[in-house]
Amino acid sequence: MLFNSNEFLFLFLPVALVAFHGLRAAGVREFAFIVLLAVSIVFYAYWSIVYAALFVASAASNYVLARAIARTGSRVLTVFGIVANLALLGYFKYTNFLIDVINQASGSQIGAMDIVLPIGISFYTFIQIAFLVDVYVRAAKESRAVSYGLFVSFFPHMLAGPIVHHKEMMPQFEAAMPLSRLQRMVATGVCLLIIGLVKKVLIADRVALLASPVFAQAATGQSVDFFTAWTGVLAYSFQLYFDFSGYSDMAIGLALMFGIRFPANFNSPYQSASIIDFWRRWHMTLSRLLRDYIYIPLGGNRKGEAWRNFNLMATMLIGGAWHGAGWTFIIWGGLHGLFLTVNHVWNQWVGIRLGRLAAVITFLAVVFAWVPFRAIDMDTTLSLYGSMLGFAGLSAPLELDVVLRYFGLSLADYSVELVTQNERREYYTNLAVLVLAMGVAFFAPNSIQLLRRYAPVLGSRRVLADSPARSRLHWRPGLVSGVLAGLALFLVVRAINSAAPSEFLYFQF
Amino acid sequence: MARNRPFRHFLVALVGVFALAVLGSLVTFRAQFGMMTWKTAARCLGAEAKMQAIAALPSPKLVFIGGSAVHMGINTEMLGAALGMPAGNFGTLAALGPKIMLFNALQVLKRGDTAVVVFEYGLYWRNRPTEAEIDFAMGCGETYVRSLSLIEQLQFALGADPLRFLFVRNIPRDEELRRQKQRLTSNGDARFTLFNFSPQDEAQIERMRRYRPANTSFDRGSRDARAIAEFVELAHANGINVLAAWPNTLRFAEYDSDPGLRAIAGFYRELGVPMVGTPQDAMLAFEYLHDTQFHLNKAGIIQRTTTLIGNLRPLVGEDLRDMRSTPDIQAGDKVPISLMNGSGASRYHEPEPGKASDRAVQNPTHLE
Numbered sequence: 001m002l003f004n005s006n007e008f009l010f011l012f013l014p015v016a017l018v019a020f021h022g023l024r025a026a027g028v029r030e031f032a033f034i035v036l037l038a039v040s041i042v043f044y045a046y047w048s049i050v051y052a053a054l055f056v057a058s059a060a061s062n063y064v065l066a067r068a069i070a071r072t073g074s075r076v077l078t079v080f081g082i083v084a085n086l087a088l089l090g091y092f093k094y095t096n097f098l099i100d101v102i103n104q105a106s107g108s109q110i111g112a113m114d115i116v117l118p119i120g121i122s123f124y125t126f127i128q129i130a131f132l133v134d135v136y137v138r139a140a141k142e143s144r145a146v147s148y149g150l151f152v153s154f155f156p157h158m159l160a161g162p163i164v165h166h167k168e169m170m171p172q173f174e175a176a177m178p179l180s181r182l183q184r185m186v187a188t189g190v191c192l193l194i195i196g197l198v199k200k201v202l203i204a205d206r207v208a209l210l211a212s213p214v215f216a217q218a219a220t221g222q223s224v225d226f227f228t229a230w231t232g233v234l235a236y237s238f239q240l241y242f243d244f245s246g247y248s249d250m251a252i253g254l255a256l257m258f259g260i261r262f263p264a265n266f267n268s269p270y271q272s273a274s275i276i277d278f279w280r281r282w283h284m285t286l287s288r289l290l291r292d293y294i295y296i297p298l299g300g301n302r303k304g305e306a307w308r309n310f311n312l313m314a315t316m317l318i319g320g321a322w323h324g325a326g327w328t329f330i331i332w333g334g335l336h337g338l339f340l341t342v343n344h345v346w347n348q349w350v351g352i353r354l355g356r357l358a359a360v361i362t363f364l365a366v367v368f369a370w371v372p373f374r375a376i377d378m379d380t381t382l383s384l385y386g387s388m389l390g391f392a393g394l395s396a397p398l399e400l401d402v403v404l405r406y407f408g409l410s411l412a413d414y415s416v417e418l419v420t421q422n423e424r425r426e427y428y429t430n431l432a433v434l435v436l437a438m439g440v441a442f443f444a445p446n447s448i449q450l451l452r453r454y455a456p457v458l459g460s461r462r463v464l465a466d467s468p469a470r471s472r473l474h475w476r477p478g479l480v481s482g483v484l485a486g487l488a489l490f491l492v493v494r495a496i497n498s499a500a501p502s503e504f505l506y507f508q509f
Numbered sequence: 510m511a512r513n514r515p516f517r518h519f520l521v522a523l524v525g526v527f528a529l530a531v532l533g534s535l536v537t538f539r540a541q542f543g544m545m546t547w548k549t550a551a552r553c554l555g556a557e558a559k560m561q562a563i564a565a566l567p568s569p570k571l572v573f574i575g576g577s578a579v580h581m582g583i584n585t586e587m588l589g590a591a592l593g594m595p596a597g598n599f600g601t602l603a604a605l606g607p608k609i610m611l612f613n614a615l616q617v618l619k620r621g622d623t624a625v626v627v628f629e630y631g632l633y634w635r636n637r638p639t640e641a642e643i644d645f646a647m648g649c650g651e652t653y654v655r656s657l658s659l660i661e662q663l664q665f666a667l668g669a670d671p672l673r674f675l676f677v678r679n680i681p682r683d684e685e686l687r688r689q690k691q692r693l694t695s696n697g698d699a700r701f702t703l704f705n706f707s708p709q710d711e712a713q714i715e716r717m718r719r720y721r722p723a724n725t726s727f728d729r730g731s732r733d734a735r736a737i738a739e740f741v742e743l744a745h746a747n748g749i750n751v752l753a754a755w756p757n758t759l760r761f762a763e764y765d766s767d768p769g770l771r772a773i774a775g776f777y778r779e780l781g782v783p784m785v786g787t788p789q790d791a792m793l794a795f796e797y798l799h800d801t802q803f804h805l806n807k808a809g810i811i812q813r814t815t816t817l818i819g820n821l822r823p824l825v826g827e828d829l830r831d832m833r834s835t836p837d838i839q840a841g842d843k844v845p846i847s848l849m850n851g852s853g854a855s856r857y858h859e860p861e862p863g864k865a866s867d868r869a870v871q872n873p874t875h876l877e
Contacts (some may be wrong), residue, residue: 187517478515478519
């Protein structure tokens with residue numbers, strides 16, 4: 001079930017809210033959380049009952065294992081738990097990739113297996129491994145089954161994050177939010193949900209119509225011209241941001257409606273002044289997980305510069321593989337590992353501040369790395385890189401040339417190929433949305449900043465330490481903002497009932 | 510409690526405005542059944558003119574179903590004459606999507622007929638109704654809407670243009686229908702008139718020279734693909750033969766290795782629907798285009814139709830004649846209405862005599 005679907009917005013969510021808050025108001029708080037756990041599993045089972053059973057089995061086994069580890073302090077059990085979780089993830093996610101690698105290396109003809117990747121398996125596997133490790137090192141307390149179940153399965157985060165940590169989630173499921181704050185949290189949550197829906201439905205899905213055909217064209221071996229390649233790759237960069245940050249806003253908003261705060265997941269990443277800064281702002285909960293459970297255990301920066309760079313590269317390669325079983329994801333991770341290393345070396349040995357130019361370079365590097373992230377193979381990646389770098393010549397839209405001719409200029413005089421689109425009106429409408437999206441991503445405050453007065457995420461002050469405390473754009477609850485939010489929700493509902501298709505990109509990871 | 514007041518106001522305003530907007534959508538959607546804007550009139554009455562023309566043709570007949578690529582790409586009169594069986598052009602508007610096009614086609618198909626689906630690339634992947642489909646349904650598709658599930662009806666109501674009512678006009682239906690019919694031959698083909706084939710300006714020709722291969726996305730689970738599969742199943746169950754042909758479009762070498770086309774071919778194969786020719790058979794050079802990548806000029810239509818005749822001849826020679834001689838299927842039998850998505854009786858099965866079929870046959874080699 002998607003957050004941007006009729007069945008979720010009109011049926012699942014109202015029923016879940018009424019059931020949960022009704023039971024709480026009736027004084028049966030414990031039962032309310034059990035119901036919340038049940039509806040979360042129903043939410044998952046709506047996609048696949050078989051995989052919901054797998055998920056329940058995974059959560060139950062990890063809970064039993066965690067209790068055993070807490071009781072015995074057994075290292076063997078901990079290792080067993082980690083290996084079992086990784087084996088489950090490996091089977092579903094990496095089996096066919098491994099077969100492909102073996103075939104390529106040995107020339108064998110092992111057939112691919114018919115395996116469907118369970119949605120969210122990367123997310124729920126990682127948070128459970130982190131929990132087992134923390135139980136072993138006594139950083140996590142034993143908890144009630146319902147709290148653990150909700151920590152793993154609470155429906156707003158279970159499919160695509162934010163990747164929550166037991167330390168910040170379990171206590172919230174133990175001590176529920178006071179009813180006196182209910183209206184505030186529900187209002188803040190609804191506001192975030194609507195912001196997320198607008199980002200996803202009105203921006204990301206529109207911009208996707210510019211991106212998908214370009215990558216599909218390159219994937220079939222067709223050459224893509226310079227202008228179209230840049231438009232497609234930029235469109236994908238903003239599609240991914242608005243899609244995933246929109247999903248995160250929705251998840252955070254939905255959790256708030258049940259009185260639960262999630263950690264922030266995005267903080268205007270395309271406004272970053274460096275790649276190091278970018279990784280503090282993009283998919284922040286994954287960065288935190290990779291830092292705490294891979295980079296630091298590997299040694300972090302404690303063994304000198306060379307080891308730090310090695311550890312960074314290893315962490316980013318693992319991060320790449322986490323996103324998908326394919327060389328393109330590993331290359332994406334490797335590129336970011338390289339960028340981070342260059343960033344550290346620059347800071348240490350050159351140290352010159354580049355100001356706004358640094359933000360531009362950072363953004364271009366990120367965009368450059370999105371190409372393999374989205375492309376289905378290396379041939380597609382290289383073809384698009386060639387087009388973007390102008391190896392196949394330069395190109396520009398015919399309509400631009402028409403405008404320039406009024407000023408006595410013609411792009412044709414500069415050997416620029418003039419291109420046009422088959423469906424011009426739709427293309428330029430989508431392009432206008434892309435330009436708007438770029439303006440929002442580069443210059444506007446993000447959703448967490450807009451709602452900062454109401455602390456929508458855990459550690460809001462820390463997350464937003466470097467952003468202005470006051471702004472005219474900050475959300476002010478009241479009649480006017482309520483009317484605007486109602487209209488925005490209606491536009492979203494109208495959009496999801498006609499026209500463009502919709503899927504969340506991060507479900508595939 | 511006072512601290513909570515702004516939040517309460519926010520929530521009340523939000524829920525109130527949203528509920529009003531949704532309720533307004535449901536009410537205006539229902540209230541606008543049968544009401545048309547000028548755009549709706551062109552869509553609805555254009556389709557109705559075609560349906561009347563096709564319903565007037567004797568069975569067994571060939572009916573070409575699709576968007577404007579069929580309307581401005583195939584001359585069914587020429588094709589029918591060459592194959593020795595009546596043929597009709599049910600090319601309407603690709604933006605309507607396959608589901609409603611096929612629903613309308615079922616109103617005019619009879620046992621023993623052959624439906625040739627010729628959908629443009631781009632009609633195989635959508636999961637939701639288009640705005641054109643919803644507008645069409647509001648203007649003249651009440652029966653269609655009633656055939657949909659309650660969830661789909663809700664989807665139509667919520668997806669409808671909330672400002673559509675501002676553009677609703679009291680359109681002289683009969684006059685507009687007559688105008689639409691005048692643009693068609695008795696087979697439903699576009700007449701070769703300057704009105705239908707107005708000359709293109711230099712800017713448009715310049716743009717057309719720079720066209721690229723069309724989007725050939727295919728999604729087996731999409732609403733579009735499911736609608737086609739359901740139609741095929743229903744047609745087969747009712748003695749209607751189904752063929753699939755490729756849409757006429759501008760030739761590009763890139764299509765030769767396009768996985769989308771392979772997926773479409775595989776889809777029809779899976780449905781047991783024979784394909785007419787190859788995608789390349791329906792691809793033409795630039796000089797045969799009229800005003801878009803899917804619309805052909807007169808020379809293009811003749812060229813395309815000639816190729817199609819060659820592709821169809823073996824199929825007509827075997828399958829269709831077999832169909833006509835199948836003992837349990839009598840040519841001309843109506844499709845049982847109960848099987849047509851639960852819709853009501855179709856007025857197109859019994860056209861008023863002399864209304865649609867009495868126009869002079871047009872000579873496709875002359876521009877009027």
